[in-house]
Amino acid sequence: MPELAEVEFYRKQWDLGLQQVLVGLELHEKRRVFRKCDLQILRDLSGKTFQRSRALGKKLEFAFSGDLFLGIHLGMSGGLRSEPPQFSSESHDHLVLRFSKCTLVYRDPRMFGLVICQKGRESGDWFSNSGPEILSDAFTLPLFHQYVKRKADWGVKKFLLDQAFFPGVGNWMADEILWQCGLNPAIKTGVLSEGEVSNLRCKTRVICRTALRRIGEKYDDVPKGWLFHERWSGKGICPIHSIPLEKTVVGGRTSAWCPKCQPFRTGPGMAVKKAV
DNA sequence: ACCCCTGTTCGGCG
């Protein structure tokens, strides 16, 4: 489930443990999510203070005293939550952090997620990204044009899913952006008009900002009128045209799109505006 | 029962 805003929501679930000392740690070390984790460093977290956390795209980083960092990627089905001190872990709770006032739990049934541990002043190479965050000042229009130029022969859906360019954007966000831009997911980025490129960047930022504000605060608070609500309901209907959505595999992922809002084409087009 | 999946990596193939 977790994309940009859901990741932020889950990050906050662990805020209850901030500035507290980790008094106990339970883990199922054989599980797949620890496949890249240094278990020695992970166990060293015991007795340390949970100082701060941050998110970058779909990655989460939790900083502890002693220059220790815990990194988590939630994969397809991961989630974080806080429980009372006396909580007993359940079958998919792979990592359980005990504090005096709360218990922080990492759960992931499908185990596509990842736990990383590092020691050092810097949080290390895992928690970093080649490009700027979508909502940062560095995510400029000229930079966006460079991206488009570099991937001119990519379908725009595949383009949006590239984490190096769009950290945090996942399948549903990409579909939301394309629908609100009136762009078919299979259109090559090189074919977009100047206005469409500019609109694509703008809508991407607005949707990220709105999603962070709403979903980041309350998991299921998805803005009314968004394609999201129709995406996987048995018969998805375009909120604008009330006609069935198409479901096709584009860029390796199932995509939902409206044939009226998002007609396919192979040549230059005009910028499309839509108010949602 | 069967088919689907909001992510990422890897190996085969052209």
Place this chain on the structure above:
DNA sequence: CCGCCGAACAGGGG
């Protein structure tokens, strides 16, 4: 050697 694509990972939900 490179890029694209499907498979694989593993379990839950419709």
